[in-house]
Amino acid sequence: MELRHLRYFRVVAEELNLTRAARRLHMAQPPLTRQINNLEEELGVRLFVRSPRGLAFTPAGQFFHEHTLQILDKLEATVAATRRLARSKRQLFGVGFVPSVFYGQLPRLVRELRQKDDVELTLAELTTVQQIQALKAGRIDMGFGRLRIDDEEVEQEVLFEEPMMVALPAGHPLDGKTPSLSELAEFPLIIYPAKPRPSLADMMLGLFRRRGLKVRVSQEANELQTALGLVVSGLGITLVPEQVSQLTRRGIVYSYLADTNITCPILCSRRKGEAPTEVMLAANAILDILVENRRSGRYP
Structure with missing residues (x-):
């Protein structure tokens, strides 16, 4: 599992629509769909329920979403703090x-x-x-x-x-x-x-x-x-x-x-x-x- 998978998943989770998520990520929909499918295969669980009207979380998907948000928020805060530290020379x-x-x-x-x-x-x-x-x-x-x-x-x-x-x-x-x-x-x-x-x-x-x-x-x-x-x-x-x-x-x-x-x-x-x-x-x-x-x- 790579960091990009979590970032793709976060955008899809926010949109609950693959077309809109792909647009936000500046990529075509089929590659994004493959990335989400690969993530589900690696986890061994379904994260979303697909329907003609869009996506909905499975219980496992909801759990994964809540915890990956914490990971990504922590990572972004760490990156920002690292850059501040480098600029300040502290x-x-x-x-x-x-x-x-x-x-x-x-x-x-x-x-x-x-x-x-x-x-x-x-x-x-x-x-x-x-x-x-x-x-x-x-x-x-x-x-x-x-x-x-x-x-x-x-x-x-x-x-x-x-x-x-x-x-x-x-x-x-x-x-x-x-x-x-x-x-x-x-x-x-x-x-x-x-x-x-x-x-x-x-x-x-x-x-x-x-x-x-x-x-x-x-x-x-x-x-x-x-x-x-x-x-x-x-x-x-x-x-x-x-x-x-x-x-x-x-x-x-x-x-x-x-x-x-x-x-x-x-x-x-x-x-x-x-x-x-x-x-x-x-x-x-x-x-x-x-x-x-x-x-x-x-x-x-």
């Missing part, structure tokens, strides 16, 4: 992050980099595993995650260890207490993200397993916000890094754990062995200040 710098690090220092790093006239900053919400893959593929230049991953092409720097807290529904029996893990193990646990694994979910389960504690997982969520919503709904409790507690939400309370040694790292991942660009040097300098602020307790 340096592209990609940052990947897990959601739980965005309640602390990362927004300030983003703000300061965006203020630089020679930087075009892109952000991508990715798990730590996905960040490693994106770094190796060159899609991002720096990643912020929680999981230690051994990869010969990527280096990981521990910025600091962050205390873990438990998120509870308001009025929970442990509300207002400083519970131990054995006390938490008595209640259903919500873990996140469910996939891809390994992830913070495995780190969470490992905390209990290493202490010989069995937990009942009541629900797996793909997003942090979803997990917190499930806590509010009373489906269970979950563990979160300290900075997530900056997120105030009705019906949820956060408590520190009795064991203050239970922490979760914030890791900065970069490609190994590369000479740092000017943008990377600037990002590292900003990061050094933010980490020192965090360690000295000047803000969460």
Whole structure:
């Protein structure tokens, strides 16, 4: 399947008439008909129902139309952004992050980099595993995650260890207490993200397993916000890094754990062995200040 097939399909889908679509595409109708037939053969489904009055979508055709529109819109936006970047001579710098690090220092790093006239900053919400893959593929230049991953092409720097807290529904029996893990193990646990694994979910389960504690997982969520919503709904409790507690939400309370040694790292991942660009040097300098602020307790 080629890109032109999707573009032909989009025009035909908009017109629902092969003659008008061919006119818009500045081509004869028979070649356009062959292209649509070839697309249907490759997919193995009928996209249109033909009649003397024109075309109508099949259910598969409607589904394909909705999703190819997203692909083509994204492609056109990417092409336009690429041309703008080339004209502006700005340096592209990609940052990947897990959601739980965005309640602390990362927004300030983003703000300061965006203020630089020679930087075009892109952000991508990715798990730590996905960040490693994106770094190796060159899609991002720096990643912020929680999981230690051994990869010969990527280096990981521990910025600091962050205390873990438990998120509870308001009025929970442990509300207002400083519970131990054995006390938490008595209640259903919500873990996140469910996939891809390994992830913070495995780190969470490992905390209990290493202490010989069995937990009942009541629900797996793909997003942090979803997990917190499930806590509010009373489906269970979950563990979160300290900075997530900056997120105030009705019906949820956060408590520190009795064991203050239970922490979760914030890791900065970069490609190994590369000479740092000017943008990377600037990002590292900003990061050094933010980490020192965090360690000295000047803000969460």
